Amino acid sequence: MKIGFIGLGNMAKAIIGGMLRENIVLPEDILGSAKTVSTMERIKEEFGIHVVNDNRQIAAESEVIVLAVKPIFFPEIIEEIKDEITSDKLIISIAAGKTMEWIEKSFAKEVKLIRCMPNTPALVGEGCTAVCTNAGVTKEEEEFCLRLMGSFGKAVSIPERLMDAAGAVSGSSPAYVFMFIEAMADGAVAAGMPRKQAYEFAAQAVLGAAKMVLETGIHPGELKDMVCSPGGTTIEGVRVLEERGMRSAIMEALGACVEKSQRL
Numbered sequence: 222m223k224i225g226f227i228g229l230g231n232m233a234k235a236i237i238g239g240m241l242r243e244n245i246v247l248p249e250d251i252l253g254s255a256k257t258v259s260t261m262e263r264i265k266e267e268f269g270i271h272v273v274n275d276n277r278q279i280a281a282e283s284e285v286i287v288l289a290v291k292p293i294f295f296p297e298i299i300e301e302i303k304d305e306i307t308s309d310k311l312i313i314s315i316a317a318g319k320t321m322e323w324i325e326k327s328f329a330k331e332v333k334l335i336r337c338m339p340n341t342p343a344l345v346g347e348g349c350t351a352v353c354t355n356a357g358v359t360k361e362e363e364e365f366c367l368r369l370m371g372s373f374g375k376a377v378s379i380p381e382r383l384m385d386a387a388g389a390v391s392g393s394s395p396a397y398v399f400m401f402i403e404a405m406a407d408g409a410v411a412a413g414m415p416r417k418q419a420y421e422f423a424a425q426a427v428l429g430a431a432k433m434v435l436e437t438g439i440h441p442g443e444l445k446d447m448v449c450s451p452g453g454t455t456i457e458g459v460r461v462l463e464e465r466g467m468r469s470a471i472m473e474a475l476g477a478c479v480e481k482s483q484r485l
């Protein structure tokens with residue numbers, strides 16, 4: 222099976238890397254195009270895939286076409302490739318905010334369409350990808366896509382109405398977590414810790430805490446309570462975070478992210 226990528230940026234790299242690591246496809250069965258020759262050369266060098274400077278050719282020669290450009294370029298890319306898209310080809314879109322209805326209308330014909338929302342931790346094999354399909358997609362095709370997206374982390378099918386929420390809680394949230402890690406490290410630096418070590422401690426604490434949520438199944442509130450000894454140091458920090466509205470700030474941030482995604 223030939224898989225074609227239109228766009229070879231961060232996300233495409235994560236997907237291609239995962240697919241190759243898990244032997245889901247061979248490098249010679251992957252085609253890719255980018256805007257600049259330098260990107261194409263770099264990706265060809267890194268993964269040994271075929272690259273062509275022609276999106277129509279990618280669409281014509283691939284059975285599965287992954288649209289991996291920024292949402293703003295979707296109208297021109299779809300216009301460029303739509304005559305090459307036949308009813309047997311599977312389109313996978315990873316764009317934030319572009320609904321299946323919008324994409325179907327842009328192709329102006331019935332297409333097999335899967336919409337995915339990955340995130341950048343995919344680059345280190347710890348991605349979280351939400352997947353939804355239109356009526357033209359078979360169960361086998363959905364499972365193939367889950368295997369593809371599962372090659373670099375978790376992949377879960379959800380109804381499309383939850384896609385904007387998934388975009389906020391996993392697609393965009395790494396940015397908020399990086400801010401949290403940076404802020405914690407700044408706090409440790411203020412307390413005298415060398416900066417490099419502060420990032421390491423902060424990031425490892427976030428990794429460990431996330432693992433505890435996922436692996437123990439214990440409610441995050443209960444895990445928080447377990448760290449807070451009566452009259453201890455941790456509860457003092459919790460009190461300050463509550464006073465400064467940490468939880469409501471995060472909820473509002475996710476709400477703003479969902480709203481923006483709905484407007485794209």
Ligand SMILES: NC(=O)c1ccc[n+]([C@@H]2O[C@H](COP(=O)([O-])OP(=O)(O)OC[C@H]3O[C@@H](n4cnc5c(N)ncnc54)[C@H](OP(=O)(O)O)[C@@H]3O)[C@@H](O)[C@H]2O)c1
Pocket residue numbers: 227228229230231232233254255256257258260261276289290291292294298315316317338339340341392393
């Ligand atoms: N980054 C995230 O966290 C994230 C999370 C979830 C979903 N997404 C979605 O994933 C998609 C890709 O994001 P990204 O972060 O991978 O973006 P990116 O790193 O900026 O990559 C975009 C790629 O598109 C290529 N491109 C631009 N115009 C093109 C054209 N006319 N023909 C062919 N290729 C073209 C660029 O080529 P050059 O390299 O030559 O410029 C680049 O390789 C977006 O739709 C985004 O919404 C991203």
